[in-house]
Amino acid sequence: MLPRVTALSRCLSLAAVFVAGPASALELPLPPPGEDIVGQVQTIKARYEDTFADLGNQYDLGYLEMIAANPGVDAWLPKAGTEIVLPTRFILPPGPREGIVINLAEYRLYYYPKGGNTVRTYPLGIGREGWGSPVANTKIIAKITNPTWTPPASVRAEHAADGDTLPAVVPAGPDNPLGPFKFVLGLPGYLIHGSNMKFGIGTRTSHGCFRMYNNDVLELSGLVPVGTPVRILDEPYKFGISGGKLYLEAHTPLDAKGDPSTEDKHAAVINALINRKDLSGHVTVNWDTVRDVINGEDGLPVEIGTPDDTLVSGQ
Incomplete structure (x- = not known):
């Protein structure tokens, strides 16, 4: 059973976190066949004058993805020295890479x-x-x-x-x-x-x-x-394989009415996983971790299980 994740451990589990300088467009090498994740999470220390809008423009990130990756941080006054997560690791969208x-x-x-x-x-x-x-x-x-x-x-x-x-x-x-x-x-x-x-x-x-x-x-x-x-x-839940592990990346659904329950989101993730014919029926999933990820909706890929030859467990 995989351990449940906190916001900090979720970030740290994704990739080596490092300080980076200004960047423009993100050009990333494709992963090997059978793998789906590109990029690395980065962190920076905020300056007094920084806002999420300015940092997004500087690091080629959108405003809402900066908000999602940094819960609890003031988007307009993050304060000098605050650690800011740059969500620059991605599960590639399903389907042809063309x-x-x-x-x-x-x-x-x-x-x-x-x-x-x-x-x-x-x-x-x-x-x-x-x-x-x-x-x-x-x-x-x-x-x-x-x-x-x-x-x-x-x-x-x-x-x-x-x-x-x-x-x-x-x-x-x-x-x-x-x-x-x-x-x-x-x-x-x-x-x-x-x-x-x-x-x-x-x-x-x-x-x-x-x-x-x-x-x-x-x-x-x-x-x-x-x-x-x-x-x-329109895929709020993306799955991907990296290093023999199964990852989930969760975003806030666009058409959600009101505040969907965890159970409804859980069901949506199960349906999304079933629709991945290459994964469905061949993974073991920690559904406690899945609940943490879909409740967080921080847009960061998080390890949720391992591929194997058994049916999906824990549903």
Whole structure:
């Protein structure tokens, strides 16, 4: 039986924790065949002037994932010397490792360069309630530098109701909410684009499109060709194998109504595990640890069991 985990031991069990300097986009080597985890957890010491929004921009992390990985720390005044966890270890999303994969529940995009042995991952802003981003399979159909923005009638009406009259067309420039670049998706009306509001990255703030830090979308613009497949998932619970151990990464479900019980979340994890045909029926799971992980929802991969040849135990 695996020991139950506290917030600190959960973090320390994931990887060697170390102090790191400023970083930009995360480019990580793919794991060997049969393994699913990339990256390393990092920690830094906060300076007096630091906020989670600024640290997210500096280390290419989203606002809500910083909040989740640092429970109890004031996001706007963490205090000088406070240890801040940078959640830079990830279980790769399920399914083919090709093209672009977006996981809505973790506000994150993964890009697998064709013919390469790396993955690049970036934080995203996604659609807010009432304007949710879709779950779908699509592709990149166009790339546009310095885009103009033509607000849809629904968006103009929403702003007008708040006393804010939008122009019919917003020209390219620093006031354009699409930032310096946009990818057009094969889903009518949906884009991956930059933003003139960097503090919205890693939150639910858009009208359904996918917002990126401007330096990230510009980097991606030079890497991703037209025709690249895009797979959009909503997976709050990801499973992965690393070093012969089974890991779970839990995020807050997007569509949860009210405050779901531990039992409901537990059932959702069981269903997610069953849907992993390569794991279902071939692992022994410590469900006490699973309860800790899904209650914490800190977005960090945590060891929950071991693969074997027996049926899943403890359900």
